[in-house]
Amino acid sequence: MKVIKNIFVGFLVSFIGSIPLGYLNIIGFEIYSKFGIKDLIFYLLGVISVEVFVIYFTLIFAEKLVNNKKLMKAVDYFAIIFLLILGYSFYAHSNQSAANHDDLEKYITYSPYLIGLVLNCVNFLQLPFWTGWNLYLMNGNYIAIENKLKYYYVAGTLIGTFVGMLALVLILNTLSQNTTFFSKYVMSVIIPLFFIVLAFIQMYKVYKKYYKR
Incomplete structure (x- = not known):
């Protein structure tokens, strides 16, 4: 029963x-x-290859990570810069002609698996995400981590991430094929604004966490 519960809880949290x-x-x-479904699958495998270590070590060292105030503060500040850079990069890329620049196609010649691996290595936002969730699940007795039970939880999270990202990508692709608005405005306007909004939300969290008395 604990095995099934660990897999289900891990899947649900990671999927959402x-x-x-x-x-x-x-x-x-x-x-x-x-490039199609094959390259996407390899890309997702690269993403979860990093996530397995992040989830496992934040699960084991969750309390120690949270108590390391300097590390968590550095992560919080870096998240702001990271989100702003992402917003600008998508905006800048959308204004470049495909004939002159196709960065994704250039990098994909190496390996979509490697792209997923490298990009998730710099995804520092997952550190506070998984640390917080793992602490919550452990403190609430939603998961058991003694002996081999923690491995079932980690397996559930990896399946959840893979299925969740795959489902969202397929939905986005369907929308892009059926909506001219999506292809015209999403990459150049909506996505950059999305990252800017996230950056401002992160700024507010930093202000509330470290400066508001």
């Missing part, structure tokens, strides 16, 4: 966490729309 329109999903959509 992977649905928001983050940069990993956007790049996954770009890979799928240009």
Whole structure:
């Protein structure tokens, strides 16, 4: 029973966490729309290859990570810069002609798996996300981590991330094929604004966490 519960809880948390329109999903959509399902699957495998270590170590060291105030503060500040850079990069890329610049196609010649691996390595936002969730689930006795039970939880989270990102990419692709608005405005306007809004939300969180008395 504990095995099934660990897998289900891990899947549910990870599936929901992977649905928001983050940069990993956007790049996954770009890979799928240009190179197909095979490259997308390898890209997603690269993403979860990093996530397995992040989830496992934040699960084991969740309390120690939270108590390291300097590390968490650095992550919070870096998240603001990271989101602003992402917003600008999507905006700048949308104004470039495909004939002159196709960065994604250039990098995909190496390996979509490597792209997923590298991009998720710099996804520092997952550190507070998984640390917070793992603490909550452990404190609420929603999961058991003794002996081998933690591995079932980690397996559930990886399946949830893979399925969640795959589902969102396929939905985005369907929308892009049926909506001219999507192809005209999403990459150049909506997605950059999305990252800017996230950056301002992160700024407010930093202000509330470290400066508001």
